[in-house]
Amino acid sequence: MSTKPCPTCGNPVPIGDRFCGQCGTRIEVPSAPNPNAGVGKTMFFSGVQAAGIAKLVVVKANSADGLAYELGGTEHMVGRTEGAILFAEDPLVSPRHANFFYRDGKLLVRDEGSINGVFVRIRTPTRLESGSVFLVGEQLLQIEALAPDFGPQPDAEGTYFYASPKRASKMRVVQRLRGGEIGLIVRARGDSVTLGREENDLNFPDDPFISGRHAEVTIAPDGVFTVNDLGSKNGTFVRITDESPLEHGDYVFLGQQLLRVEIS
Amino acid sequence: MIICSRCGKENQDQFKYCLGCGSKLQVAVPAPEDPFRATPVAPEPAPLGMAKTFSPPPPTALADPESAVAFQATRFQAPAPAAAAVVRPVASPGSAPHVVRASGAIGGQRTAPTSTGPASAPSRAPTPAAGQEASRPRPVTSQQDATAAASRLATAPTAWRPGGASTAAPIPSAAAGPRVSVAAVQAPVRSTGQPSPSVAPPAPVGAAAAYPLATAAPIPPAASGPTLCPRCGNPVSTGFAFCGACGHRMKPAAGAVVEAALEQAAALAPEPVKATVRGQLTLIRPDGTEGGSHPLHQGENLVGRGQGHLFDSDPYLSPRHAEFVLTEAGLEVRDLRSLNGVFVKLTQEETLESGDTLRIGQELLRFDAISPPSPLEDGTEIIGTPNPGYWGRLSVIVGRDVDGPAFPLFDETVVLGRERGDILFPEDGYVSGTHAQITLRDGHVYLTDLGSSNGTFLRVRDARAVSSGSLLLMGQQLFRVAHQ
Numbered sequence: 001m002s003t004k005p006c007p008t009c010g011n012p013v014p015i016g017d018r019f020c021g022q023c024g025t026r027i028e029v030p031s032a033p034n035p036n037a038g039v040g041k042t043m044f045f046s047g048v049q050a051a052g053i054a055k056l057v058v059v060k061a062n063s064a065d066g067l068a069y070e071l072g073g074t075e076h077m078v079g080r081t082e083g084a085i086l087f088a089e090d091p092l093v094s095p096r097h098a099n100f101f102y103r104d105g106k107l108l109v110r111d112e113g114s115i116n117g118v119f120v121r122i123r124t125p126t127r128l129e130s131g132s133v134f135l136v137g138e139q140l141l142q143i144e145a146l147a148p149d150f151g152p153q154p155d156a157e158g159t160y161f162y163a164s165p166k167r168a169s170k171m172r173v174v175q176r177l178r179g180g181e182i183g184l185i186v187r188a189r190g191d192s193v194t195l196g197r198e199e200n201d202l203n204f205p206d207d208p209f210i211s212g213r214h215a216e217v218t219i220a221p222d223g224v225f226t227v228n229d230l231g232s233k234n235g236t237f238v239r240i241t242d243e244s245p246l247e248h249g250d251y252v253f254l255g256q257q258l259l260r261v262e263i264s
Numbered sequence: 265m266i267i268c269s270r271c272g273k274e275n276q277d278q279f280k281y282c283l284g285c286g287s288k289l290q291v292a293v294p295a296p297e298d299p300f301r302a303t304p305v306a307p308e309p310a311p312l313g314m315a316k317t318f319s320p321p322p323p324t325a326l327a328d329p330e331s332a333v334a335f336q337a338t339r340f341q342a343p344a345p346a347a348a349a350v351v352r353p354v355a356s357p358g359s360a361p362h363v364v365r366a367s368g369a370i371g372g373q374r375t376a377p378t379s380t381g382p383a384s385a386p387s388r389a390p391t392p393a394a395g396q397e398a399s400r401p402r403p404v405t406s407q408q409d410a411t412a413a414a415s416r417l418a419t420a421p422t423a424w425r426p427g428g429a430s431t432a433a434p435i436p437s438a439a440a441g442p443r444v445s446v447a448a449v450q451a452p453v454r455s456t457g458q459p460s461p462s463v464a465p466p467a468p469v470g471a472a473a474a475y476p477l478a479t480a481a482p483i484p485p486a487a488s489g490p491t492l493c494p495r496c497g498n499p500v501s502t503g504f505a506f507c508g509a510c511g512h513r514m515k516p517a518a519g520a521v522v523e524a525a526l527e528q529a530a531a532l533a534p535e536p537v538k539a540t541v542r543g544q545l546t547l548i549r550p551d552g553t554e555g556g557s558h559p560l561h562q563g564e565n566l567v568g569r570g571q572g573h574l575f576d577s578d579p580y581l582s583p584r585h586a587e588f589v590l591t592e593a594g595l596e597v598r599d600l601r602s603l604n605g606v607f608v609k610l611t612q613e614e615t616l617e618s619g620d621t622l623r624i625g626q627e628l629l630r631f632d633a634i635s636p637p638s639p640l641e642d643g644t645e646i647i648g649t650p651n652p653g654y655w656g657r658l659s660v661i662v663g664r665d666v667d668g669p670a671f672p673l674f675d676e677t678v679v680l681g682r683e684r685g686d687i688l689f690p691e692d693g694y695v696s697g698t699h700a701q702i703t704l705r706d707g708h709v710y711l712t713d714l715g716s717s718n719g720t721f722l723r724v725r726d727a728r729a730v731s732s733g734s735l736l737l738m739g740q741q742l743f744r745v746a747h748q
Contacts, residue, residue: 161580186669
C-alpha cells in the first residue's frame with residue numbers, strides 16, 4: 001500500500017486514510033486514484049506517472065482533487081492568460097504568474113513577477129524579512145519591524161509633532177484586505193505574536209479556515225522574523241521572494257488556486 | 265503716540281505693531297535702536313534694566329509651563345524643554361551676543377522668576393560656572409555674553425559695579441532665578457518680559473545683559489554689527505523687523521522688553537477694545553480657568569509660535585500655524601499647513617471625510633474610508649483577506665507618518681471609549697467611558713461626541729468658519745474664540 005507523508009508531522013499515511021495515524025491531522029486529500037475521476041476532465045497520464053515527473057493537483061474547496069497537471073516538460077508557465085496551465089477564471093492570478101521548472105532533476109517554482117505572488121506552505125520554522133506577507137486561513141498578513149523610537153524630534157522649524165501616546169513595540173502585524181487596503185494593524189507587545197481563532201495574541205474568530213492556535217511569528221534582535229506553524233489544519237503559507245524548491249507533498253497557492261505537488 | 269521707526273507712521277501708544285508696515289513698535293522708553301551703540305550713554309539704560317527686572321511677573325498662564333498645557337497636562341510635557349534646548353540650534357553660538365532661540369524658554373525657563381527665582385539666585389551667583397551652564401542643554405539663552413560677563417565678573421568683580429548699572433545689577437540678580445550671575449540680568453528679561461524664546465532676536469537680551477558691563481569693560485567687538493537670523497542665520501541689519509533671507513520676524517532690540525511688559529499688562533488686564541480689535545482668542549487652562557487672551561483684529565491675524573505671548577512657549581505650534589480672518593461675514597480660521605493643525609471641538613455632528621484627523625483624549629486618530637477592491641489594469645485583483653464588510657478604518661497616529669494600531673470599522677455605528685464601545689483606549693485617562701461615535705449613514709460618515717468630559721476634536725481641513733464661543737485646539741493649548 002502506498003503512503004504519503006502527513007503534512008503536519010511527516011508520518012507516512014496510507015493513501016485513502018483521512019486522518020494521520022500519528023498526529024490526527026486531517027488529510028485533505030482522500031486520494032485513492034479513481035480511474036473514473038478523469039471522466040469529462042482533462043487528465044494527463046494520471047495512471048502512468050513517470051518517475052521523477054511531478055504533478056500539480058488542484059485542491060478544491062471541498063478537499064476533493066480537481067484537475068491534475070503533469071509537469072512533463074522542463075518549464076511550465078502558469079497564468080491567467082498565458083502559459084501551459086491556465087486559470088482563466090481567477091482574477092487573482094496574473095496573466096503570467098509563475099513557472100514550475102526542473103533544475104538538476106529538482107522541481108522548483110519561480111514567481112514570474114506576479115502581482116499577488118506565490119505562496120508555499122511551510123514545513124519548518126521559516127525566516128522572513130520585514131515587510132513579508134504570509135497566509136493563515138483566509139488572512140493575508142504582513143509583518144513589519146518597527147524602528148526604535150528616539151522620542152520626539154522637532155521638524156525643521158523647531159516644531160514638535162503631537163502624536164498619541166504609545167507603547168514601545170518591535171513589530172506590527174498588518175492585515176491586508178483584498179484590493180490592497182489595510183484592515184487592522186496590531187503592534188506586538190513582546191517579541192512574538194501568536195495567531196489563530198481564539199486565545200492568541202491576535203484572533204480571527206470569524207475565519208473558518210484558521211485553527212485555534214495556528215501560527216506564531218517571532219522577531220529576532222537583528223530584525224529578522226521567524227514564522228512557525230503551530231500544527232494548523234490548513235497550514236501557513238509564506239510568499240516566496242524569487243524561486244523555491246518543491247518537494248512531494250508541498251502545497252502552493254497561486255491566486256485562489258491551491259495546488260498540491262506530487263512527485264513519484 | 266509711537267512713531268514707527270521703519271515707516272514713520274504714528275501709532276497709538278498701546279499698539280505693538282505698526283499699522284502702516286507691521287513692524288514691531290518700539291515703545292515708551294526711547295530705546296536705542298542699536299543697544300551697542302547706545303551703551304556708552306551710561307545712565308539711561310539703567311532704568312531700562314530695572315524695568316526689565318522689576319517688570320511684573322509673567323502672566324499666570326505662562327508661569328507654569330506645564331499647566332499651560334491646556335487640555336492634558338501629563339501628556340504634553342513629553343518633549344522636555346531640555347530636549348528642545350539640545351536640538352534647537354542656538355543661533356551661532358560662536359558669534360556671540362546673539363542670545364536667543366533659547367529653546368528652553370519654551371518650557372522650563374519661564375518658571376524661574378516666579379518660583380524658585382529669587383531664592384536660589386544668590387547661591388548660584390556670579391561664578392564662572394556660568395560657562396558650564398551654558399554648555400548644558402539648559403533652556404537658558406545662549407549664554408555667550410552671559411558667560412563672558414560672568415567671567416568678567418569673576419575676574420574683576422568690582423569693575424562693573426561702579427558703572428551706571430550698579431544700581432540695577434544687584435537687583436536683577438536677586439530676581440534672576442536659577443540663572444547665573446550676569447546671566448541673571450539677562451534671564452529675567454526673557455523670563456518675565458520676553459515670552460518668545462523662539463523668535464527672540466539675537467540682540468535684545470544680550471544687549472541688556474551686556475549693559476552693565478559696558479560702562480566698566482568694553483563689550484567684545486563681536487557684540488556689535490548685524491544680528492543673525494535665528495532661523496536661517498542670515499545677517500540682519502539692526503532695526504530690521506524681518507530677516508531679509510527667510511522672512512523670519514526679528515524682534516526689535518531694546519524695545520522688546522517694554523513691549524513685552526506691555527503685553528503682560530495686556531494679558532493681565534482686560535483687552536482694551538479698539539476700533540480694529542473685534543475678537544480674541546482666550547487661552548483655557550487645563551483647570552478650565554482663563555489664561556490670557558490674544559486680540560483678533562479686523563482682517564488677517566497670524567497665529568504661531570512667535571506671534572504672541574500665548575503662543576511662544578508652545579513647541580507644538582508652527583511658527584506660521586494658522587490665520588484668523590475676521591471680516592463682516594464672520595471669523596474664519598485657516599490652517600497654514602501647520603505640523604499639528606487646528607482642531608475644533610465638536611458641538612454637533614460633523615461629517616467625516618477620508619483622511620480626516622480627530623482627537624479624543626490624548627489619542628490622535630485618522631479616519632480612512634475603505635473602498636471596495638477594483639482590478640488593476642491587466643485585470644488582476646490584489647490578493648488579501650476577503651473584506652467582511654469593513655467600510656473604514658481608524659488608525660492611531662503615533663508619530664509623523666507613523667500609524668500605530670488600526671481598527672477596521674464594521675458596524676454602521678462604531679463607539680469609541682475608554683471602557684465601553686467597539687474601539688477602546690483603556691490606558692487613556694482623558695478618554696471618557698464612552699466618548700464619541702462614528703456612524704455610516706446614507707453613504708456618508710459622521711462623527712459625534714457622546715457627551716465626553718474632554719470633548720471630541722476634528723482637525724480643520726483647510727479653513728472653516730468658527731462661531732463665537734468655539735473651542736479650538738492649537739498646538740498643545742486650548743483657546744476659546746470670541747468675536748463680535
